[in-house]
Amino acid sequence: MNAEFIEALNQLEKEKGISKDVLIEALEAALISGYKRNFHSAQNVRVDIDRETGVVRVFARKTVVDEVTDPRLEISLEAAREINPAYQLDDIVEIEVTPKDFGRIAAQTAKQVVTQRIREAERNIIYDEFVDREEDIVTGVVQRADHRQYYIDLGKVEALLPYNETMPGERFKQGERVKTYITRVEKSTKGPMIYVSRTHPGLLKRLFELEVPEIYEGIVEIKSVAREAGFRSKIAVSSRDEQVDPVGACVGHRGMRVQTVVNELRGEKIDIVRYSDDPQEFVANALSPSKVISVDIQEDEKVARVVVPDHQLSLAIGKEGQNARLAAKLTGWKIDIKSESEAQEEANVDEVNDTLESDVETTEEENA
Structure with missing residues (x-):
């Protein structure tokens, strides 16, 4: 290797964002393995690549000892001090052992290491780019x-x-x-x-964010989404600006905005409802397009008991319970739906029972 190689690494650093020092350190580590494999050496060695010239040198690292038992790993104190009088016991002595044809091995190894590191760096760049795009929409082929x-x-x-x-x-x-x-x-x-x-509720949410500028600008907020992909969805929206109707903003002029989303989702029906902090109002809105007469909220059981007109019971429940199921997902409340006549019958039965209980109590008191 030579100065041209170092210049190539500098260019890689600029173009690919791969640190030259990281590449050289990886190459030095790979050359240690290459040296031991090609020269059948069990020595403890260090490879040094000059950062300016690209010259590669191999050094055997030996520990200074009193008595040498393994000459591949150890050197006597006497021999060490012939190299440098300052050496002491347990110091590490480095002796250059660069083979004559090591440049060929270094060049082959360099190509493999650099190619591998470029591939890893490109993968990391792609990973970093897309991990930041989790929960986002992408268009592909x-x-x-x-x-x-x-x-x-x-x-x-x-x-x-x-x-x-x-x-x-x-x-x-x-x-x-x-x-x-x-x-x-x-x-x-x-x-x-x-x-x-294509089925995640987040897809529906992000499609509306792309189609409705008021959502992108933060004026209109999507509070919750309930989706049965390919069939029907509900989204609850609210507005931070009293002058902006959140439902109208999402529907768009002549329904163009919501229709664009429906087309992307292959005809999936979408109900856009107004969000409310009042659970009674929110549950009533969520059961759209059905009209609601009353909503009785039972906080302890997290149940909303809903009464609808007789002719709208099937609409409120929906095909195979879909409308009620999506409304429950959207609001977070378990929804019990009854028709007006059913609710009246139950009220009449309760009234009769209360009357009977009252009569029994009166009789017991008289007998006492």
Whole structure:
């Protein structure tokens, strides 16, 4: 190796951000193994690379002892003081043992080490870039698929989209562009592993953040999201500005904003409801599009007992209970829904029972 090699390392440091000193230290460590392997040496050695000229030298390191038992690792005090009178027992003496053809080995090793370090550095750069983008949306191109997942080309790296993270009935063709949500980024021996999803509630939230400037600017806030991917979702929104209607902002002019999100999610129905700190009002809003007559909150049981008009009971519950289920997820309350007539019947029964209990108590008092 020579000064040109050092200059190449300086250039790498500028272009790839890989420290020259780190590269040289890694190369020195690799050359120690290369020396021992190629020259069948059991010596304790140190390799030194001159940071200016690139000259490589190998030094055998020997401990100063009274009596030498292993000449590969030890040197007598007398022999050490012939080199330098200042040496004492237990000092380390370094003797140059650089082989004549060591430059060839050094050049081969340098190529391997530098290539490996460049690859590691590039992987780390990609990892650092994408780990900061967890819980964000990325757009990629479907490259291929196997029996478990799609491989999505993100430019610098491939992301993995498992089939169970796609929406029901969703299929992608090779070359198709697709938006996905990064759920996690992991390091592996093959480089960063990026896992993405099309079903995560975060995808819905981030799509609205992209489409609604008021959300991006912090005027409108998404308070909670409930999603059954591919079928229906609910989001609860509030506004920090009384002049801005949070629901209207998310729907957009003639429904354009919400329709863009619906199209991206292949027709998934989306209910946008107004958030409220009052749980009664929030639960009533969450059951949209059904109308609600009353909401009775039972704090201890975390249950909201809801009464709806008779003709809206099926709408409030939804197909296979979907509307009520999503409302419960959105609000964090267990929701018990009854029609107005059912609630009236229960009230009548309770009134009769109360009357009977009162009559029994009166009779017992009279008998006493």
